[in-house]
Amino acid sequence: MKLAYWMYAGPAHIGTLRVASSFKNVHAIMHAPLGDDYFNVMRSMLERERDFTPVTASIVDRHVLARGSQEKVVENIARKDKEERPDLIILTPTCTSSILQEDLQNFVDRAALESESDVLLADVNHYRVNELQAADRTLEQVVRFYVEKARKQNNLATALTPRPSANIIGVFTLGFHNQHDSRELKKLLQDLGIDVNEVIPEGGSVTRLRNLPKAWFNIVPYREVGLMTAHYLERELGMPFVSTTPMGVVDTAAFIREVEGILTQRAPQTSPGESVSLNGSLVNFEDYIEQQTRFVSQAAWFSRSIDCQNLTGKKAVVFGDATHAASMTKILAREMGIRVSCSGTYCKHDADWFREQVQGFCDEVLITDDHTHVGDMIARIEPAAIFGTQMERHIGKRLDIPCGVISAPVHIQNFPLGYRPFLGYEGTNQVADLVYNSFTLGMEDHLLEIFGGHDTKEVITKSLSTEGGLVWAPDGLAELTKIPGFVRGKIKRNTEKFASDNNISKITLEVMYAAKEAAGA
Amino acid sequence: MSTALAEPLTFECETGNYHTFCPISCVAWLYQKIEDSFFLVVGTKTCGYFLQNALGVMIFAEPRYAMAELEEGDISAQLNDYKELKRLCLQIKQDRNPSVIVWIGTCTTEIIKMDLEGMAPQLEAEIGIPIVVARANGLDYAFTQGEDTVLAAMAHRCPSLEKGSRVEPRAEGTLVENLLRFAKPNAPLPLSHGEVAKLSQPPLVLFGSLPSTVATQLTMELKNQGISVAGWLPAQRYIDLPALGEGVHVCGVNPFLSRTATTLMRRRRCKLVGAPFPIGPDGTRAWIEKICSVFDIQPQGLEEREAAIWAGLEDYLELVRGKSVFFMGDNLLEVSLARFLIRCGMIVYEIGIPYMDKRFQAAELELLERTCHEMGVPLPRIVEKPDNYHQIQRIRELQPDLAITGMAHANPLEARGISTKWSVEFTFAQIHGFTNSRDILELVTRPLRRNESLQSLGWTSLVKSSGN
Numbered sequence: 001m002k003l004a005y006w007m008y009a010g011p012a013h014i015g016t017l018r019v020a021s022s023f024k025n026v027h028a029i030m031h032a033p034l035g036d037d038y039f040n041v042m043r044s045m046l047e048r049e050r051d052f053t054p055v056t057a058s059i060v061d062r063h064v065l066a067r068g069s070q071e072k073v074v075e076n077i078a079r080k081d082k083e084e085r086p087d088l089i090i091l092t093p094t095c096t097s098s099i100l101q102e103d104l105q106n107f108v109d110r111a112a113l114e115s116e117s118d119v120l121l122a123d124v125n126h127y128r129v130n131e132l133q134a135a136d137r138t139l140e141q142v143v144r145f146y147v148e149k150a151r152k153q154n155n156l157a158t159a160l161t162p163r164p165s166a167n168i169i170g171v172f173t174l175g176f177h178n179q180h181d182s183r184e185l186k187k188l189l190q191d192l193g194i195d196v197n198e199v200i201p202e203g204g205s206v207t208r209l210r211n212l213p214k215a216w217f218n219i220v221p222y223r224e225v226g227l228m229t230a231h232y233l234e235r236e237l238g239m240p241f242v243s244t245t246p247m248g249v250v251d252t253a254a255f256i257r258e259v260e261g262i263l264t265q266r267a268p269q270t271s272p273g274e275s276v277s278l279n280g281s282l283v284n285f286e287d288y289i290e291q292q293t294r295f296v297s298q299a300a301w302f303s304r305s306i307d308c309q310n311l312t313g314k315k316a317v318v319f320g321d322a323t324h325a326a327s328m329t330k331i332l333a334r335e336m337g338i339r340v341s342c343s344g345t346y347c348k349h350d351a352d353w354f355r356e357q358v359q360g361f362c363d364e365v366l367i368t369d370d371h372t373h374v375g376d377m378i379a380r381i382e383p384a385a386i387f388g389t390q391m392e393r394h395i396g397k398r399l400d401i402p403c404g405v406i407s408a409p410v411h412i413q414n415f416p417l418g419y420r421p422f423l424g425y426e427g428t429n430q431v432a433d434l435v436y437n438s439f440t441l442g443m444e445d446h447l448l449e450i451f452g453g454h455d456t457k458e459v460i461t462k463s464l465s466t467e468g469g470l471v472w473a474p475d476g477l478a479e480l481t482k483i484p485g486f487v488r489g490k491i492k493r494n495t496e497k498f499a500s501d502n503n504i505s506k507i508t509l510e511v512m513y514a515a516k517e518a519a520g521a
Numbered sequence: 522m523s524t525a526l527a528e529p530l531t532f533e534c535e536t537g538n539y540h541t542f543c544p545i546s547c548v549a550w551l552y553q554k555i556e557d558s559f560f561l562v563v564g565t566k567t568c569g570y571f572l573q574n575a576l577g578v579m580i581f582a583e584p585r586y587a588m589a590e591l592e593e594g595d596i597s598a599q600l601n602d603y604k605e606l607k608r609l610c611l612q613i614k615q616d617r618n619p620s621v622i623v624w625i626g627t628c629t630t631e632i633i634k635m636d637l638e639g640m641a642p643q644l645e646a647e648i649g650i651p652i653v654v655a656r657a658n659g660l661d662y663a664f665t666q667g668e669d670t671v672l673a674a675m676a677h678r679c680p681s682l683e684k685g686s687r688v689e690p691r692a693e694g695t696l697v698e699n700l701l702r703f704a705k706p707n708a709p710l711p712l713s714h715g716e717v718a719k720l721s722q723p724p725l726v727l728f729g730s731l732p733s734t735v736a737t738q739l740t741m742e743l744k745n746q747g748i749s750v751a752g753w754l755p756a757q758r759y760i761d762l763p764a765l766g767e768g769v770h771v772c773g774v775n776p777f778l779s780r781t782a783t784t785l786m787r788r789r790r791c792k793l794v795g796a797p798f799p800i801g802p803d804g805t806r807a808w809i810e811k812i813c814s815v816f817d818i819q820p821q822g823l824e825e826r827e828a829a830i831w832a833g834l835e836d837y838l839e840l841v842r843g844k845s846v847f848f849m850g851d852n853l854l855e856v857s858l859a860r861f862l863i864r865c866g867m868i869v870y871e872i873g874i875p876y877m878d879k880r881f882q883a884a885e886l887e888l889l890e891r892t893c894h895e896m897g898v899p900l901p902r903i904v905e906k907p908d909n910y911h912q913i914q915r916i917r918e919l920q921p922d923l924a925i926t927g928m929a930h931a932n933p934l935e936a937r938g939i940s941t942k943w944s945v946e947f948t949f950a951q952i953h954g955f956t957n958s959r960d961i962l963e964l965v966t967r968p969l970r971r972n973e974s975l976q977s978l979g980w981t982s983l984v985k986s987s988g989n
Contacts, residue, residue: 001605002590003612004569011566033628033659035543038571040929050936050984053929056910059537061660065632083910095565096628099596126565127593482734513738513956517833 006371006391008346008409013094014039015134016122017055019142019225020090022172022201027054027086027117029076031069031097031104034059046412047173056080060096068100073107081115087206088118088142095126118206120145132224132321133349135172139201140228143209147236150210157211158237164263165195167215169241170226171202176324176408177422178202181221184421188246192259192285200229213237217262221245221423223323223350240266246423247327248431249299249335253289260285292425299428302436303335311439312337317381319366319374319388320407322347324422326357328387328406331431333361338435341381342366344374371395385438390414404438470496473508480512491516530890530900532877537906540929541851541875542575542945543568544657544667545625548586549576550949551671554730557758559619560586561609563637564627585617591629598633603640610648619650621678621759623671626656651759653678663875665777665852665948668730672754672781675762676789679754682724682766722816724751726763726791728781729774731953733757738954739774739799746813746820754781765789772812774799774953777853779881795881797888800854801861802830802958807888830955834865837962840969842866844922847915850874850907851927852948856882858925859901860889861961868898870919873907923968938981940968 013030017039020028030036040053058069058076077089091108104121112119123141124134150156166189171182179202186196197215198204218233218241220226230241240262246255263283293300302308316338318329322345329343343358344366345351351367358365366377375395378386386396386403390411396403405414406422421427472480476495483491491512498515499507545568548560562568569588576584589609594600610622626637641652655674657667727739727750740750752763754771765771771785772794785791796811797804806827813820831838846862848855850873859869879886893900904912909930916924916939924934924941931941946964951957 001563001595001600001609002588002592003609004588004590005584006573007566007569010570013567014570033543034537034539034663035541035571035659036567037540037929038543038574040540041927042574044929044932048932050933052913052933056538060628061537065660095567096632099629099632126567127596130566479734479737509737510741513741517830517956517959 008369008371008389008391010131010409011095012124012126012129012131012134013092013122015129015131015136015225016090016092016124016138018131018173018175019135019138019201020092020122021054022203023088023142024203024205025054025084025086026088026090026206027056027080027084028090028092029073029080030055030057030092030094031073031102032057032060032092032094033096034061036094036096043173046410046415048415049173054084054086060100064100069102069107073104074111077107077111077119078115081111081117086117088120089115090138090142091119091121093122093124093126098126118145118149130349132347135225136228139170139172139225140232142206143200143212143229144232146206146209147212147233155210157214159214160216160266161195161197161214163195164193164266165197165215166259167197167212167218168199169218169220169229170222170224171199172225173202174408175202175222175225176321176406176410176414177416177420180419180421181423181427183419184424184426185219185221185246187426188252188256188424191288192256194259194263213239215239216266217241217259219259221323222321223326223353224321224347245323245327247324247427248331249293249297249425249428251327251330252424252428253293256285256289297425297428299335299432302432303337307436308336311435313339314385314439315339315341315381315383317341317378317383317386317388317392318343318362318406319345319386319392321345322350322354322357324407326354328431329358329361332387332435336432336435339363341383342377344368344377385435387435387438402438404434406434469505470499471506473506475509476507476512479509528900530886530903532879532903532905534905535908535911537908539850539873539875539907539909539912540927542664542927543571543659544662544664544670545572545627546575546664547657547667547671548572548623548625551623551668551730551755552585554732554757555621555755555759557620557760558585558623559613559617559621560623560625561589561613562586562625562627563589563591563606563630563635564625565591565629568627568629585619587613596629596633602635603644606640607644607647610644610650610652614648614650621651621653623653623655623674625667625671626654626658628658628660631656631658631660651678663851663853665775665854666780666876668775669778669780672728672730672778673784675755676728676765676781676784678759679762679765679789682764682769722748723768723770723792724764725749725770725772725794725812725816726752726754726765727772727774728754728785729778730755731774732951735951735953735957738956742799742805742809742954743812745822746809746818748812748816748818754785765791768792770794770815772796772808773881774808775854776857776882776885777876779878782881795884797860797885798857799953800857801864801961802827802834802955803864803892804857804861804885804888805953805955805958807884811884826955830958834959834962837959837966838865840966841962843868844969845870845919846965847912847919847921847924848872848874849909849912849924849926849930849944850904851944854944854947854952855925856885856889856903858947858961860885860892861958862965863889863892863896863898863901865962866896869901870921871912871915872901872903873912874903874905877903877905923965925965936983940972942968 017028020026037057040055043049043053058073108119108121122138124137168185171178189196198212218230218239220230220241220243233239242258244255244258246252260283316332318325318340325345329340332338333340340362342364343362345354346369348367355365371391378395386392386401387406389407389409393403393405420430495512495515499511504511545562552560624637637654641654645652653674655671657670736753743750756762767790769791771791773782776798782793786793794812794815797807799805799808806823810820845868847870855872855874859872863869924939925944926941928943931943934941950960952961
């Protein structure tokens with residue numbers, strides 16, 4: 001047992017549901033007790049989703065405990081099959097169902113016989129993997145299922161597209177700025193003359209998964225989700241993949257060069273005469289990188305500008321998922337000259353990769369999923385700014401240190417309506433803004449130092465001293481203090497107005513309530 | 522409008538495939554209510570994730586609740602439950618020193634049959650802090666019923682009102698005071714203003730967790746009728762729990778407290794006052810009248826008070842009159858709210874509700890029926906354990922002016938042009954008593970007022986295929 005107040009990564013079934021509900025026309029059925037469908041709330045609220053989240057529960061209640069699910073799960077699958085006609089139904093185990101040890105695979109097999117949809121059991125163990133690992137596995141499982149199915153039916157599309165093309169793997173619902181990143185990646189590929197073959201799982205359709213092999217290569221923008229799928233496709237179909245995250249000027253260039261390498265390697269052997277825009281030897285993106293870096297992205301110029309000079313050597317702490325924390329550490333240290341005192345991740349399963357990535361870019365590395373350790377580390381280091389998750393933002397608030405949010409877990413404000421990618425060249429601009437705004441602005445900082453801090457004189461208050469003869473009785477005053485601070489002033493004014501209108505000189509508890517009833521809140 | 526007036530209320534039961542909060546969410550408001558408590562939820566990451574996300578920022582204000590997160594070793598019994606819980610509870614004692622630790626049993630502890638009730642007394646003796654066990658799990662309960670399980674468990678911990686101290690009708694005031702004070706040393710004096718006529722009133726204990734402001738308001742409403750409230754379950758502090766015993770009258774303030782009511786009657790031998798719940802001015806008046814009638818008191822000035830409240834609501838009533846409502850059901854407040862809204866002039870199509878205790882809610886149901894007749898509207902259908910999928914089909918057909926629903930369905934319905942109000946807000950807002958009637962309508966009318974201001978823009982339906 002572990003005393004826990006907060007966790008960075010959610011339980012396994014959340015990962016499965018995120019993948020399932022990202023695909024079009026895929027329905028997930030959770031084998032879970034009442035109340036475990038909280039995922040629907042998160043998706044509906046955080047993503048402001050317009051459609052009903054395609055997740056329902058096959059409820060585990062007392063009867064199920066006593067006699068087993070029996071026909072219930074199979075019936076629920078059959079019912080969903082008829083109601084929604086999904087392409088695929090994924091039965092999702094939860095922590096509850098994994099201890100019940102019912103033979104869910106058997107339910108799935110039986111249901112598959114009768115339903116028109118395909119039916120799968122998500123292969124995740126609740127007590128061994130977290131949300132991110134489960135998402136990675138589920139995506140691979142779905143892809144493998146449909147590639148194998150296509151092979152059996154002999155309709156796997158194996159011929160490469162005439163023009164170079166790529167699949168983007170791992171963009172999905174409730175991902176940190178994933179929608180914006182996806183758009184930015186597509187734009188980047190378009191600039192490079194590369195078509196987008198399929199994007200999975202977000203907005204993808206499982207019936208189109210048989211087309212995955214048509215792409216020349218795969219792109220896995222995030223470390224956490226998609227690598228298993230990419231490895232599978234490489235192993236089975238020989239598809240190469242790029243797993244460098246194009247975040248920051250340097251890594252975006254590295255990403256493009258990797259793409260270039262793959263195109264040169266794949267181009268000649270495919271369509272010798274046909275390749276329109278591309279002929280192996282002609283692939284050269286260096287000019288593009290040069291142009292983008294120097295003039296389109298403002299980040300390279302920003303790092304030369306005197307604003308950024310003021311950030312030199314300032315201490316920062318970075319914490320988040322492996323992808324974003326590693327990229328951010330490199331951007332801060334390599335591209336902006338900021339001193340990263342500590343860089344850390346909660347992706348404990350990927351600790352080795354993380355250490356290797358940030359080596360040389362930070363003073364120390366912290367691998368933990370205990371937020372109190374992170375809090376202690378921040379308190380000890382006292383950085384000028386934090387780049388972390390919502391948890392670090394709250395730690396920062398407590399310690400009065402500014403924080404830029406760079407990674408999930410996130411709140412609704414991290415699902416902005418405006419265009420805010422973290423990847424690609426526009427992403428470098430966004431990150432530069434985020435960094436710059438997180439540190440106290442350079443000149444402000446300078447002036448504060450010269451003048452010894454902010455003006456501390458009492459602010460002149462707006463309240464007028466016209467409380468003409470009104471007295472607050474002790475019970476009224478006590479009640480007033482119970483009212484939350486942000487409305488207390490208003491309630492006080494309303495009550496006093498009510499009292500003076502009614503010629504009451506002493507404000508008691510009764511008067512307060514009467515005022516509320518009269519004024520209407 | 523005049524159809525179906527003679528028909529009795531009908532109850533239906535669907536599949537129970539509906540969205541609601543897990544009952545462990547009750548820790549969110551109970552830990553704030555009971556100031557010296559600590560809530561330990563014994564469960565898995567799933568429970569923790571729910572609490573963390575559902576309770577949003579509250580988690581960062583050094584909450585007095587935590588997860589005892591079960592790991593694989595706990596599930597497979599490689600670790601000793603007792604030792605593990607002892608370790609965590611000692612840590613809690615050291616860090617927070619609460620007056621009571623409440624263990625919340627979850628689905629997982631049910632399934633692996635962790636004997637929390639058995640371990641609690643033993644551990645309690647060992648560490649010297651009372652441990653209350655409540656099984657607020659999703660296998661058995663929905664949302665607000667979590668509070669019910671906690672209060673039912675707490676009812677056992679209330680001090681006893683000794684049988685000998687039973688208030689005799691003509692007993693001397695000071696003696697009664699002393700006896701009651703003896704029973705619960707920290708509680709406020711039960712008698713006020715020296716209203717000697719009311720000395721004969723047996724102690725009245727109200728149950729249900731309300732913000733202290735609302736509790737004070739209700740207490741005052743009763744005081745105005747000469748009825749003193751001997752205590753509340755729960756009190757602001759665990760050590761102030763009210764004395765219970767034979768001759769104590771109890772009355773609920775919320776419709777989801779049926780287990781607590783049963784426990785108070787059967788185990789603590791209290792007398793239950795079955796009344797409608799003090800939600801809305803009509804409910805509040807009926808609630809006070811019922812309590813008065815039990816104590817043989819003629820209520821004073823209630824009618825005028827109710828009328829004054831209604832008059833104050835007129836601007837909101839104008840907005841809601843004739844509009845229709847559909848309750849999808851998730852927090853058990855539905856019947857009381859529907860009854861109030863019908864009195865406001867609305868038409869209720871359906872009252873979805875997770876669980877319907879017809880005995881505990883008898884007076885409320887009767888008032889609902891009467892209200893429908895008086896307002897000349899057909900009786901709504903009451904659907905227990907609703908099926909959200911079917912409900913959405915019905916909402917599409919009926920096109921109600923307002924759907925009161927959980928957050929999982931609110932945005933998708935809004936996108937389809939159906940105005941919604943999140944039901945959870947009714948649980949957290951102050952909705953009890955005369956004073957707060959306006960707050961209920963403030964919530965109900967918010968989508969209507971918002972729509973008024975957006976009406977001319979012409980983008981009510983915002984999904985691509987208008988078919989669904």
